[in-house]
Amino acid sequence: MRRIEALEVLAELCGRHPVVVTCAATSRELAAVRDGDNHFYLLDAMGLVGSVATGLALGLDPDRPKVVGIEGDGSLLMNPNVLPTGGYLAPANLLLVLLDNGVYGSTGALPTYSSRVDVEALAAAAGWTTRSTDTADGLRTAFADLLDVDEPAFLHVRIEPGNAPDVAKLLLDPVSLRDRFARWLREDHLAAGRNS
Amino acid sequence: MTYAKAVADGIWAANAAKVGYIPSVTVAPIIKALVASDGGSDGVSPRVTPLSREEEAIGVLGAFALTGALGAVVMQDNGFGNALTALTTFPLSYHLPLLIFANARGGLGEYNSMIHSISQPVPAVLRAFGVPVVELDRRNDVDDWRDTVREAGVHAVMTYRPVVVLGSFWNTDGMVA
Numbered sequence A: 001m002r003r004i005e006a007l008e009v010l011a012e013l014c015g016r017h018p019v020v021v022t023c024a025a026t027s028r029e030l031a032a033v034r035d036g037d038n039h040f041y042l043l044d045a046m047g048l049v050g051s052v053a054t055g056l057a058l059g060l061d062p063d064r065p066k067v068v069g070i071e072g073d074g075s076l077l078m079n080p081n082v083l084p085t086g087g088y089l090a091p092a093n094l095l096l097v098l099l100d101n102g103v104y105g106s107t108g109a110l111p112t113y114s115s116r117v118d119v120e121a122l123a124a125a126a127g128w129t130t131r132s133t134d135t136a137d138g139l140r141t142a143f144a145d146l147l148d149v150d151e152p153a154f155l156h157v158r159i160e161p162g163n164a165p166d167v168a169k170l171l172l173d174p175v176s177l178r179d180r181f182a183r184w185l186r187e188d189h190l191a192a193g194r195n196s
Numbered sequence B: 001m002t003y004a005k006a007v008a009d010g011i012w013a014a015n016a017a018k019v020g021y022i023p024s025v026t027v028a029p030i031i032k033a034l035v036a037s038d039g040g041s042d043g044v045s046p047r048v049t050p051l052s053r054e055e056e057a058i059g060v061l062g063a064f065a066l067t068g069a070l071g072a073v074v075m076q077d078n079g080f081g082n083a084l085t086a087l088t089t090f091p092l093s094y095h096l097p098l099l100i101f102a103n104a105r106g107g108l109g110e111y112n113s114m115i116h117s118i119s120q121p122v123p124a125v126l127r128a129f130g131v132p133v134v135e136l137d138r139r140n141d142v143d144d145w146r147d148t149v150r151e152a153g154v155h156a157v158m159t160y161r162p163v164v165v166l167g168s169f170w171n172t173d174g175m176v177a
Helices: A003-013 A027-035 A049-059 A073-078 A082-089 A121-123 A136-147 A173-185 B001-014 B028-037 B053-065 B077-094 B121-128 B142-159
Strands: A020-021 A040-042 A069-071 A095-101 A129-133 A153-158 B016-021 B048-050 B068-074 B098-105 B133-136 B162-166
Touching: A003 A027, A003 A040, A003 A069, A003 A136, A020 A049, A027 A040, A027 B053, A040 A173, A049 A069, A049 A073, A049 A095, A049 B016, A049 B053, A073 A095, A082 B001, A082 B053, A095 A121, A095 A136, A095 B098, A121 A129, A121 A153, A121 A173, A121 B162, A129 A136, A129 B053, A136 A153, A136 A173, A153 B048, A173 B053, A173 B077, B001 B016, B001 B028, B001 B068, B001 B142, B016 B028, B016 B053, B028 B048, B028 B133, B053 B068, B053 B077, B053 B098, B068 B077, B068 B142, B077 B098, B077 B121, B077 B162, B098 B142, B121 B133, B121 B162, B133 B142, B142 B162
Parallel strands: A020 A040, A020 A069, A069 A095, A095 A153, A129 A153, B016 B048, B016 B068, B068 B098, B098 B162, B133 B162
Antiparallel strands: none
């Protein structure tokens, strides 16, 4: 499964969830597949998806749809603290999806640690409920399973290296992203039922 | 009232919804005051939590602004070396209010022969990035510490950006290190 194929599935599944998305190719591919006011793109803050998603989950009503973080293996391994922090703070409304292609996909496909380090085991050791998959159907099933978990959830998705061709860069004003996301949280998220 | 209690009172008076801290011996009395006033114990309460690293704190507490609430961070100033990328690319760039109180090291009363290398330039470094900095020391009384911390939180909300208060505990009732 390519990254953009995983993102097509996630875009379909995340329509009512607050979504925090890692920078560069992942953000721009998700925006190309389907942009939405519920998407909060971190345009340059590599490694911060888990932190921001954890803070959001703590700040939002836990009875509303879970906060979904979409992270890459390179970015997570730049700030693996997010795993013990999420496990310690333990918001029940947090689902972190790791798209793991084994490389820093936006920076020359240089290798990450993930070929030798079991990041799912790291998450489990830190207290997250985990699932893993490498197919689109498996992604749908595992995502649905983890919506029913009442502790931080971690979905490890193995994908192929490589970026989708001809996808435009995201050249958005971060303040405009904040405005539309915060408005969506106020006006739509608060009105939604949990994980519906 | 102690200086540490003044900082804690100022943080709550700023209407902080959640406080994350990175431990140091100097901020420990502040954390104890925050936790005690929030019904907790042993460094944890419903609205106060330890965090393991400064950039984590910027991400976790900065995100509260997206929900319309104010987050606060209590840390030591040498941790800004860890936090700068997160601070500039997240709350500063997205115009998110965040209150940060950091104890100042490396100045008068310092015992450590190295820490001034990171701590003394911190105010200038933060200002170079466009982060507002307010400095407190022995010349300010405890009421001023409390009011300044509170108003820094108000200023963060009013101006949609992180605001840093640096407090030097030398010659107060607190500890430098």
